[in-house]
Amino acid sequence: MRKLWTLSAAALTAVLAAGLLPAAAHAATVNVLTTVSVGGPNVANGDAVSAPLKTGTTATFYSTPGSSSFITCTVSNFGATVTSNVPAPGTAGESLTLQNFSSCTPTGIPTVTAVQSIVVNNLPYATTVTSPPSNQVKVTGTATLPIQTTMKLTSGLGTITCVYRADLNQVVGVANNVGQSITFTNQKFNRFSGPSACFPNGYFSAAYGPVKDTTVAGSPLVFVN
Amino acid sequence: MRSKRVSAATAVMAAGILAVFGTPASAQPAAAAKPTGIYAGMGNCPLSSPVLADPGNQQVGCVISVTRGGSVTIGSTTVALTQPITLQFGVYWPASGPTVEFPDGTVANVFSTVPSADGKTLTSSPLQVPIPGLANFLPGVTSAFAQVELAGPITEFIPLATGEPAPVFRLPIKLHLFNALFGLRCYIGSNSSPIVLGPTTGTTSPPPPNVPITGDAGVIDLASDPNGFGAFVVSFSGATLVDNSVRVPVANGCGIGGSLDWVINTVFGLPAAAGRNTVVFSQTDTSLAVDSSLGDLKQAIAASAH
Secondary structure: OOOOOOOOHHHHHHHHHHOOOOHHHHHOOOEOEEEOOOOOOEOOOOOEEEEEEOOOOOEEEEOOOOOOOEEEEEEEEEEEEEEEOOEOOOEEEEEEEEEEEEEEEEEOOOOEEEEEEEEEEOOOEEEEEEOOOOOEEEEEOOOOOOOEEEEEEEEOOEEEEEEEEEHHHEEEEEEEOOOOEEEEEEEEEEEEEOOOOOOOEEEEEEEEOOOEEOOOOOOOEEEEO | OHHHHHHHHHHHHHHHHHHHHOOOHHHOOOOOOOOOHHHOOOOOOOOOOHHHHOOOEEEEEEEEEEEEEEEEEEOOEEEEOOOOEEEEEEEEEEOOOOEEEOOOOOEEEOEEEEEOOOOOOEEOOOEEEEOOOOOOOOOOOOEEEEEEEEOOOOEOEOHHHOOOOOOOOEEEEEEEEEOOOOOOOEEEOOOOOOEEEOOEOOEOOOOOOOOOOEOEOOEEEEEEOOOOOOOEEEEEEEEEEEEOOOOEOOEEOOOHHHOOHHHHHHHHOOOEOOOOEEEEEEEEEEEEEEEOOHHHHHHHHHHHOO
């Protein structure tokens, strides 16, 4: 069931100005990823899409879901390249090329006084986006290049380097055409290396949005069909 | 004649055992409020040590560690650790103090240690040691009792080595042997030539013929001070620390004038080169209280005491 969304006037203007909404587009097949609106112009293969954290939200890494021990980042971005935007309903392919974190602080972790860095390793990751109703966004690593994140933490005992890998080598989120967001909730990571002071597991939650096609002039919003 | 020998042997053995167990009650310090909660067992932390009070220290702390199982293997002789071994000491790390970097990028502070306030940094009880090639029908005569004793300061205490393939600390020990014939000053190892243990919760890299073995960091718990002080406690429960790269030196002081040293050396194959011996400390519970301020740490521990 498709749901129509109100166009952003600014985005529409930008798209029209860029000539990216030809009449033929309306007659053509609607792919999984479109810009401007549901059923709008298809996102071209090779286009870059990206998003920051949703305004007013943070990315968090909990030791256990809902725990009082966690790391919060107020800045995080992701960026991907569309590799196979197939007709809807279906599953589009992307390559996750960027995911970063900054302005991170620890809370309730007794030995840790600061977060030096959180770095996502082994990029790019294969990513899929599936049509409604699942709206699933699935990031998958490979055996040789698993989904991995390295945290450097300052503690009273030294600088702790904790390396975590995604459970089952995948991270799953949900896209939402309201706000063009992607939400990850309690995605489990397992400690791959590091001292015992690193939590055995980390649970990642974040909501990114709005997702925009930055290759297209005006960076129109991206919708899932 | 025979009965006199047995009596003498019994007396020597009894003297040895009394020397081990016979701490009179009057020697005990006056009862004082003992730390409880996350600071339990830290009553002998050397909080009055001038070394800990050095203003150059960035971190100071207290350690209590109790091992309730495991084994010591020297050559082909294995002794089960059936009695608790307790370590208690203070630690400090000066600003810009020594660090060590592990392969995963962790840069760990290397703490120095201060002996326990009561002088009992390491306490243990005697363990019966079979004498290779000899049926043990009369313990203390056809076997020996061995007690682990400290042979120098504990060094290179690295809390973040827990879970890493690196020693958590360096522990110099000597084994005090008690037997009717060995006398009271019979040791394997000495203060000048100790058995230096470097136990790890990670995986060892021993010389052959030993092969790598792996310890276990146990269950870690991190706790902030419950009364609002700045101290925090890191505890490891049920850990197993292993070292099979340890070298065991020769015996000394056994028999009159060391006349039986060669017997000990022969039956235990001493000196035993690294790669032929194994130490396993299992069921080890360790708590480390750390604070950036000695005064704050003192108050935190005092506030927990009942």
